[in-house]
Amino acid sequence: MKELTYLEAINQAIDEEMARDKGVVVFGEDVGGDKGGVFGATKGLAAKYGDRRVFNTPIAEAEIAGLATGLGLMGHHAIAEFQFADYILPAVNQILSETTRMRYRTGGDWTAPVVFRTPYGAGVRGGLYHSQATDKIFLGQPGLRVVTPSTVYDAKGMLKSAIRSEDPVLFYEHKRLYRMIKAEIPEEEYLVPIDKAHVIREGEDLTVISYGLTLQYVLKSVADLAETEGIDAEVIDLRSLYPLDKETLIKSASKTGKVLLVTEDNLESNVMSEVAATIAESALFDLDAPITRLAAPNTPTVAYAANLEKEFLVSEEKVRQAILDLAQF
Amino acid sequence: MSIEIIKMPGLGESVTEASLEKWLTAPNESIQKYDPIAEVMSDKVSTEIPASFTGVVKKLLINEGDMVPIGTPIMEVEVEGSTGKVSVNEVEETSQQPVATPEEKTGKKPRLSPVVARMIEENNLDVEAIQGTGNNGRITKTDVRKFMKSGAKEGIKPPTISEQPQTERPVSSVAKVEEVVPAKEIVTGDDRKIIQKPSATRRMIADRMVKSTTEIPHAWLVVEADVTELVKLRNQLKADYEKENGHKLTYFPFFLQAVARAIRQYPVMNSSWQQDQIIQYKDVNLSIAVATEEYLYVPVIKQIDQRSIAGIASEVNRLSRDIKQGQMKMEDMQGGTFTVNNTGTFGSVQSMGVINYPQAAILQVESIRKELKVVGDNEVAIRDVVNLCLSIDHRILDGLVAGNFLKAVKEQLEAYSVQTSIY
Incomplete structure (x- = not known):
């Protein structure tokens, strides 16, 4: 067992998969050479596997997506990095019209197994272009998987699974978690499924579903409230944003009857809207309270000013209060 | 229809x-x-x-x-x-x-969540028998589970008086008959006694007194203030004041002002113990006791510390007039943070007040009387003195702060002089 950060777990996953499969290539803006990405996720890989397998691209996201898709069709497993999730927008046409639709368009004859990695999320004073969660654009697009790990263990295990998947996977990594969380993970190889939510903590009183940075707040608040208020909350890491692991979500909602959904995205039309609809459809007669959402306000995006960023973001205090309110409902 | x-x-x-x-x-x-x-x-x-x-x-x-x-x-x-x-x-x-x-x-048909409605239906439970612990008494899933665990399944709806038509109500129980007799009506009696049902107001007073004396640990302090100068001031002003304002200038507004100023110095006096919290109010809203033939009422003068003596006097006059005419308004009866009771009007010289729940203290202003006092080192003089009797909630207030507060009231009262302006 060795203690790694979330970022090191990402690096290790890519490293191991490149060693295992010569068809795995890595490219993107600044990912190659000595730099190894603006966050260092691919650090050391160019030296180890050469510039032909780990290389830089122009600042042209549509091209990155198109290249990855083409390589996928040719039998490679490309890992393409978008430097920030905010930068993905120029590549949307390639990702949705080509990569995502490939299997459907060719009647199942062709697929583009690509991993698009991208750091997302706020809380690092990144302002408009470096803080957004753009995942909602890609949710509900059959043919594409959208996932995000929330723990060190999952960061490695899910990325390895994504690289081995024959489906295109949009792999969101929370940039605040990169160096914030550390954990010991097994030295031997393991995989984590990319289509399953994870019940992190079992409980009876209510269910809290979250992912990414806010999940950290949820875990802390739940532990605290268990001790101080005796609230026994079940915590689910959503992980797979699309498609949803409906079975796990419905089962938990049916068990506890109270559901709190926490995301750092804007309140309207984020992934939790779909989670809420799914639970409402399937678990209505097991519900003991309105399905509750905690999210950022409906402003265009995260503010740069520190006080406004703080106000915008879901915080541990807000999470704690929301859990308390729901428990007392 | x-x-x-x-x-x-x-x-x-x-x-x-x-x-x-x-x-x-x-x-x-x-x-x-x-x-x-x-x-x-x-x-x-x-x-x-x-x-x-x-x-x-x-x-x-x-x-x-x-x-x-x-x-x-x-x-x-x-x-x-x-x-x-x-x-x-x-x-x-x-x-x-x-x-x-x-x-x-509350009589409101409870709104049930889907799961609670389903559990009640499936298990044939009596919703009325389940104690709700959620917000506003909502019945939660946990409440239903606990109810079922307690073995109280198939709760039988209790028979109710009003389910029977009025005309067929059996007069089987004296207690029931008593319940429907309107307030104040004499229920029974013989030559030697009169038995009455307490009126709603009397019952409310009784409940409050019991609540105050059982919940609040009372402690008492008395100080004597020399108000000779205040008496002079008031005597000098009273004739003109009545001519101008149409009501009498009593001593009471001066006492109220002195108390309000002392509360400003010791704001903890303006507190309330409520459900394990001590709430300290920023507004000084004095409840004043106004007696009618039947009852004692405690209307409130809001933010009294911002009023002059004349302003307090006219407010006292308005409130007691409203009460005597039975026209008191709800807003005048609420929000008090401290009570001043003018027991002196009954000639009382010492009393132990019951705190006006849930306040933290009540001050009884006793009658002003003339007494022989030693003045300075070697002289004796006839002075006007008054006892100030304070009851405190000993959970919130200790003797020291209460004593300091009383001292402040005393100093305020002794500071009035014929030069004091009442406007």
Whole structure:
């Protein structure tokens, strides 16, 4: 067992998969050479596997997506990095019209197994272009998987699974978690499924579903409230944003009857809207309270000013209060 | 046609129950929306409540003199052309149950969450028997589970008095008969005694006194103040003041001002112990005791520290006039943070006041009397003195702060002189 950060777990996953499969290539803006990405996720890989397998691209996201898709069709497993999730927008046409639709368009004859990695999320004073969660654009697009790990263990295990998947996977990594969380993970190889939510903590009183940075707040608040208020909350890491692991979500909602959904995205039309609809459809007669959402306000995006960023973001205090309110409902 | 229910309306902050003193309408009478339908009394204020619907009075659900929680159904009204799908019978069935146990249920048909509704249906439970612990007494899933675990399955709906038609009510129990007798009416009596049901107001006073003396650990302090100069000041002003303002200038406004200023110095006096919290109020709202032949009322002078003596005097005059004419307003009866009681008007020289719950203290101002006092080192003089008797909530206030507070009141009173302006 060795203690790694979330970022090191990402690096290790890519490293191991490149060693295992010569068809795995890595490219993107600044990912190659000595730099190894603006966050260092691919650090050391160019030296180890050469510039032909780990290389830089122009600042042209549509091209990155198109290249990855083409390589996928040719039998490679490309890992393409978008430097920030905010930068993905120029590549949307390639990702949705080509990569995502490939299997459907060719009647199942062709697929583009690509991993698009991208750091997302706020809380690092990144302002408009470096803080957004753009995942909602890609949710509900059959043919594409959208996932995000929330723990060190999952960061490695899910990325390895994504690289081995024959489906295109949009792999969101929370940039605040990169160096914030550390954990010991097994030295031997393991995989984590990319289509399953994870019940992190079992409980009876209510269910809290979250992912990414806010999940950290949820875990802390739940532990605290268990001790101080005796609230026994079940915590689910959503992980797979699309498609949803409906079975796990419905089962938990049916068990506890109270559901709190926490995301750092804007309140309207984020992934939790779909989670809420799914639970409402399937678990209505097991519900003991309105399905509750905690999210950022409906402003265009995260503010740069520190006080406004703080106000915008879901915080541990807000999470704690929301859990308390729901428990007392 | 459908049946609508009129409930006991909210009568102000912290008012949880009210007594229905008098019906102003009767079954089969037509009423218009906003017509007064009943006189109710809460917290020593009586008011009329308006009809919420236009229609025909179907049934009065509460007897005159009954005390019921806010939100209790009090009347059924048959309303023309309502969209309600509920049939008359169904409404009667559901609306009647709470009437018999007004203390426990608000009478509102509880809104059940889907899971609670399902569990109650599947297990054939009596929803009335389940104690809700959620917000506003909502029955939670956990409550149903606990109820089922406790073995109280198939709860039987309790029989209620009002389920039986009025005319067929068996007079089997004296207690029941007593319950429907309106307040103040003599119930029984013989040559040697008169037995009365306490009126709603007397009952409310009784409840408050019991609550205050059982909940609040009282402690008492007395100090004597020399008000010779105050007496001179007031005597100098009183004739002109009455001519100008149409009411007398008493000593009471001076005492109120002195207390308000002392509270400003020791704001902890302006506190309240409520559910394990000590709330300290920023506004100094003095409750003053006003006695009528029957009762003692405690109207409130809000933010009294911002008023002059003349301003306080006119407010005292307005409040006591309103009370004597039976026209006190709800807002004048609420929000007090400290009480000053003018026991001196009865000639009392010392008393132990009961704190006006849930305040933290009450000050009794006793009668001003002339006494021989040693002045300076070697002289004796006739001085005007007054006792100030303070009762404190010993949970919040200790002897030291109470003593300092009393000293501050005393100093304020002794600082008045013929030069003091009352405006």
